[in-house]
Amino acid sequence: ASLKVTVGTANGKPGDTVTVPVTFADVAKMKNVGTCNFYLGYDASLLEVVSVDAGPIVKNAAVNFSSSASNGTISFLFLDNTITDELITADxxxxxxxxxxxxxxxxxxxxxxxxxxxxxxxxxxxKIASVTKTNGSVTIDPG
Known part of the structure; x- marks a missing residue:
């Protein structure tokens, strides 16, 4: 068993704003997620990060979730500051x-x-020893 972390896909026209989700699967099999940090890379000449927002599986995101984006790298940080009550428990x-x-x-x-x-x-x-990471992509089509 492993925690599955997947970057989604999106497509649009130049000037559009699109949403690419980052999803977790098999969370319960891994005894939930109490903390994580990881980094995604993207081509800053093609994509501009407008925002990075916590998804619905993150409890108390204002305290437990943080991200930043610059120079083609997005960093993610999650920590259940209660160490018990605000774990990620769902896919x-x-x-x-x-x-x-x-x-x-x-x-x-x-x-x-x-x-x-x-x-x-x-x-x-x-530490969750086995994490399966799946990359995503964005397609830009000028039409």
Missing amino acids: GVFANIKFKLKSVTAKTTTPVTFKDGGAFGDGTMS
Whole structure:
């Protein structure tokens, strides 16, 4: 068994704002998620990060969730500050990344990929040894 972390896909026209979800699956099998930090890379010449918002599986996001984006890297941090009561206990959307699509001359698919580093901890803050990461992408089609 492993925690499955998946970056979704989106598509649109230059100038559109699209949402790419980051989802968690098999959370309960991994004894929940108490903490995680990880990084995604994207092509800043094609995508502009408008916002990164916690998804519905994150409890008390104002306290427990943080992210930042710059120079083609988005960082995510989650920590259940209660260490028990606000664990991620369900599968679903962990975060939504809103990208504004920049100009292209031809249909272009650009990856949104996991970068090295980061870690995931279960409900007891023990390291989750097996995490399956699936990259996503954004397709920009000028039409």
